[in-house]
Amino acid sequence: MTSKAICIVLGGGQGSRLSPLTATRSKPAVPIAGKYRLVDIPISNCLHSGIDRIYVLTQFNSASLNKHIKNTYHFSSFSEAFVDILAAEQTPSSVAWFQGTADAVRQSLHHLAVHEFEYVLILSGDQLYQMDFAEMIEAHIKADADISIATIPVHVNDVPGFGILKTDEANLVTSFIEKPKSGFENWVSEVSPQMQAEGRVYLASMGIYIFNRKLLYDLLQGNDRTDFGKEIIPQSIETHKVISYQYEGYWTDIGTIPSFFDANLGLTDDIPLFNLFDKHPIYTRARMLPPSKMSGTHVDKVIIADGCIINASHITRSIIGIRSRIGFETIVENCYVMGNDNYQTLEQIEESHQSKAPIMGIGDRCHIKNAIIDKNSFIGDDVQINCGEKLENGDYGSYVVQDGIVIVKKRAVIPNGTII
Known part of the structure; x- marks a missing residue:
């Protein structure tokens, strides 16, 4: 019918x-x-x-x-x-x-x-x-x-x-x-x-x-x-x-x-209430992305999408979206990292390093907890997000805090050494 x-x-x-x-x-x-x-x-x-x-x-x-x-x-x-x-x-x-x-x-x-x-x-x-x-x-x-x-x-x-x-x-x-x-x-x-x-x-x-x-x-x-x-x-x-x-x-x-x-x-979760691995798949846009690559990273209860380059030290109970790039010695806990719409070229990355500007993704030696990182964000090195006292709700320009969750806005730039 x-x-x-x-x-x-x-x-x-x-x-x-x-x-x-x-x-x-x-x-x-x-x-x-x-x-x-x-x-x-x-x-x-x-x-x-x-x-x-x-x-x-x-x-x-x-x-x-x-x-x-x-x-x-x-x-x-x-x-x-x-x-x-x-x-x-x-x-x-x-x-x-x-x-x-x-x-x-x-x-x-x-x-x-x-x-x-x-x-x-x-x-x-x-x-x-x-x-x-x-x-x-x-x-x-x-x-x-x-x-x-x-x-x-x-x-x-x-x-x-x-x-x-x-x-x-x-x-x-x-x-x-x-x-x-x-x-x-x-x-x-x-x-x-x-x-x-x-x-x-x-x-x-x-x-x-x-x-x-x-x-x-x-x-x-x-x-x-x-x-x-x-x-x-x-x-x-x-x-x-x-x-x-x-x-x-x-x-x-x-x-x-x-x-x-x-x-x-x-x-x-081990057996999620909404099962992505069900016999009926979810249809979405077919992207011709390379497989994800990890180096030296300990992961636990993590979903990692295609095309990621990950050098983090620990990632726990998080979702890492397409084309995500996460730097060395970084810790990600209870986060949804949405990923990126494109890759930066090696030349663009080198230019960012020379000018000490963040590259697209998450930099080195960061610690990020209870956060949503929207697409195409630039998070610098040595950034700490939600690792201290409880944050007050509000819009702080490049990010928003709501009920203990930090939402880094799409295309936001978080400079090196920032503490949120």
Whole structure:
């Protein structure tokens, strides 16, 4: 039945809670695991589920995301498969930017109209999970549903951060409330014994929806409702058959710096909750990079991407991204080093040495802890980051501190001997 479905991946808004990582890129374009982009996750889930007609809706800081999509997802000329960008555009019927999730889909409906499909799968571009959408579509059809919402059981402490819904014994959604702060104690839903044992008895919306084609057009056309979670879903429960598709696997919404940091470092665990070594690979841009090279480095629980040149003394529980260069006697602990977009030539490196300027990457005799090093950063020799007293939150020019995590900005230059 997946051949009857078409997918829309929502590119998201400004993503201010992930700043400064979103200062020059959209949330779905943020690098994860050293070599992927966040948008690769929903697209890969779709392709493994047999859904190969995918639109990615973009608006804010979309250039790098557009470039990634264009350079990554290519299909046979004899196939109807595609992953296409739909950027916010002015039309005779609309001259405004996307005003919300529902408005973004509304403004894109005329692009979908040229295709044959019965179901629309709507996804977020900034979540980490592995899910078979074919099973969700099958459950949607079997229940004769108008709308299906993917849900995940959450603990009471997590309730205020999600849209929470209540279901009956047939998984029919009977009520929905967006990010309740109190008064939700009677919203407990039927969950599996394992979820009950973990105290996860509230059903949260994952922001993953299936709509029947005609209904989606009816709900979006001729009105000014802008958001699925705040308007479309709550208002549809009274008039249409809305069911919950309960998912109990790993899922996280990459909405903040701490969640992004924890999700990435969690990939270094012996058996990570999100398994990069699963039988279903994550698709991303194919780069013709050399293998990584290490010399004299002790590593423990480390993911190292392609094309790195590493001479560090110790690296522990860290992710080292593509083309990273790390100098002699350097220690890296609990860090996500995103890597570089290109290599410096030997001549450029020699010029930097002559002028005592940092080269691209991390220099010699550095000690870096609990940090995110964004792409193309220049960190000099003898630099210490996060090795002393607890740092105050704030933007300090070339770096930002948030909840004990130091984020060195993209293309930042940290001079020799700097202590942060």
